[in-house]
Amino acid sequence: MTEARQRGCYWWADAPPRRIEEASWSGHTEIAIIGCGFAGLSAAIYLARAGRKVTIFEKEAIGFGASTRNGGITSGNIRYSHAQLARRFGTEKATAFIDEAVAARAALASFIRDEKINCNFQPSGRMVGISREFDKAAIEAENTAFQQRYDISPQFIDAADLPGYISTSSYKAGIYRPDIGGIHPAKLLHEKVRLARAAGVTIYSECPVTRIYRTGAEFILETANGQVKSDHLVSASNGYTDKAQPWLRRRLVPVISEIIVTEKLGANFVKSLMPKLSMFGEDKEVGFYYRPTPDGERILLGGRRMHKQDAIAQMRLHEGLAAIFPELGGAKIDHYWAGNVVFPFDQLPKLAVHDGIIYPTGFCGSGTVWAHWLGRKAAAIILAKDSAGQTDDPASPASNFAQMPMRTMPFYTGGPWFMPLAMSYYRMRDKLAAGRY
Numbered sequence: 467m468t469e470a471r472q473r474g475c476y477w478w479a480d481a482p483p484r485r486i487e488e489a490s491w492s493g494h495t496e497i498a499i500i501g502c503g504f505a506g507l508s509a510a511i512y513l514a515r516a517g518r519k520v521t522i523f524e525k526e527a528i529g530f531g532a533s534t535r536n537g538g539i540t541s542g543n544i545r546y547s548h549a550q551l552a553r554r555f556g557t558e559k560a561t562a563f564i565d566e567a568v569a570a571r572a573a574l575a576s577f578i579r580d581e582k583i584n585c586n587f588q589p590s591g592r593m594v595g596i597s598r599e600f601d602k603a604a605i606e607a608e609n610t611a612f613q614q615r616y617d618i619s620p621q622f623i624d625a626a627d628l629p630g631y632i633s634t635s636s637y638k639a640g641i642y643r644p645d646i647g648g649i650h651p652a653k654l655l656h657e658k659v660r661l662a663r664a665a666g667v668t669i670y671s672e673c674p675v676t677r678i679y680r681t682g683a684e685f686i687l688e689t690a691n692g693q694v695k696s697d698h699l700v701s702a703s704n705g706y707t708d709k710a711q712p713w714l715r716r717r718l719v720p721v722i723s724e725i726i727v728t729e730k731l732g733a734n735f736v737k738s739l740m741p742k743l744s745m746f747g748e749d750k751e752v753g754f755y756y757r758p759t760p761d762g763e764r765i766l767l768g769g770r771r772m773h774k775q776d777a778i779a780q781m782r783l784h785e786g787l788a789a790i791f792p793e794l795g796g797a798k799i800d801h802y803w804a805g806n807v808v809f810p811f812d813q814l815p816k817l818a819v820h821d822g823i824i825y826p827t828g829f830c831g832s833g834t835v836w837a838h839w840l841g842r843k844a845a846a847i848i849l850a851k852d853s854a855g856q857t858d859d860p861a862s863p864a865s866n867f868a869q870m871p872m873r874t875m876p877f878y879t880g881g882p883w884f885m886p887l888a889m890s891y892y893r894m895r896d897k898l899a900a901g902r903y
């Protein structure tokens with residue numbers, strides 16, 4: 467482990483992973499949840515507030531998973547455009563997917579506001595930098611349609627207007643979305659833990675679930691603390707899914723995402739690079755995401771893992787940062803860390819149900835919004851089932867991402883041997899696309 471990695475996750479300095487000591491152990495719970503990240507906690511909060519007995523089992527300390535390690539950009543992305551979705555699913559379903567993404571983003575923002583959550587929420591928008599060939603008229607038509615349907619106005623940013631958003635020569639243009647922002651993810655996670663516990667949720671930390679089976683309608687969970695029986699089971703282990711869940715592991719491709727944070731650059735300097743202090747992404751297959759830290763003093767940049775060795779991986783991220791902002795080539799990097807994201811084979815989020823287990827999963831690197839939303843939808847499935855469909859929970863009806871097949875491929879057991887090949891392929895596509903411009 468390099469010195470860089472030991473300096474670790476920037477967010478953990480304010481809100482580190484921690485143990486929770488529960489006073490007692492019960493061998494039965496109405497609803498068991500595996501994993502104490504955004505998804506598991508969302509499900510737990512809604513179920514406990516509906517009067518259910520809920521227990522979360524977390525393998526590590528609370529706040530260990532992707533939910534506290536991420537870039538904190540509330541993107542709620544779907545990896546495909548409306549046109550691409552329409553080709554696969556038809557126009558109506560494509561529109562329903564996008565509708566749901568808009569609703570999911572708004573739900574997270576209102577959750578943060580309504581629950582008065584202290585997580586440095588910055589509704590400062592996100593700009594995607596365009597470096598590929600583009601069709602301005604098509605983008606503007608799409609923006610207008612979006613505005614008409616959702617009353618949200620994405621803006622096409624011409625090269626001449628880019629300096630109002632970012633000081634770089636890396637992009638030919640940009641698309642700015644005002645409904646996306648930034649959060650401090652570790653603070654959000656621990657605030658959700660606070661709400662869950664206030665609602666009566668029991669949380670066992672450092673308590674891995676090691677085996678799951680059923681006797682009739684009941685689930686039996688073997689855990690490090692002993693056996694537990696439950697009426698319902700939600701699995702929210704996502705990028706950290708282990709061998710206790712072979713069905714899920716066969717259907718998820720884990721990918722390492724990693725992040726650097728610069729030294730303190732000074733608020734004025736950061737503002738000169740990012741005048742709106744907004745969030746940023748890129749239109750590449752393997753692009754970077756980046757943002758100012760909530761105090762406006764540093765810049766955080768992340769991307770897919772680019773080398774097995776931490777020191778080289780960190781250097782590649784720094785090179786990426788310097789390609790966008792040459793002024794930062796000599797900046798010190800104070801933090802570097804990595805975490806797991808997961809992709810289903812079709813690269814669309816899922817709310818799967820298999821053998822009675824509910825899986826909010828496969829958020830494709832955009833789980834800040836999706837984990838919150840689909841965790842809540844998982845709760846809605848249970849509430850609807852127990853009340854024979856009669857529920858006034860606002861998360862009903864079920865998600866458009868429910869009842870979609872979760873495919874695997876022959877001989878795949880969760881070790882993505884093909885990822886280096888896939889990454890090389892995507893990088894080559896990026897190079898070709900950049901050359902075409």
Ligand SMILES: Cc1cc2nc3c(=O)[nH]c(=O)nc-3n(C[C@H](O)[C@H](O)[C@H](O)COP(=O)(O)OP(=O)(O)OC[C@H]3O[C@@H](n4cnc5c(N)ncnc54)[C@H](O)[C@@H]3O)c2cc1C
Nearest residue numbers: 501503504505525531532533536537539675805832833834
């Ligand atoms: C570096 C990085 C950057 C990212 N940036 C962004 C971003 O900017 N915007 C965005 O929207 N998304 C981002 N993401 C993705 C986002 O963080 C995740 O999609 C989201 O946090 C997933 O939440 P979750 O609750 O499903 O899983 P997690 O938060 O990973 O929680 C799963 C938990 O399950 C536990 N677990 C696993 N197996 C067991 C078991 N057998 N028993 C008990 N517990 C178990 C794990 O220990 C873990 O704590 C990023 C992810 C990473 C890693």
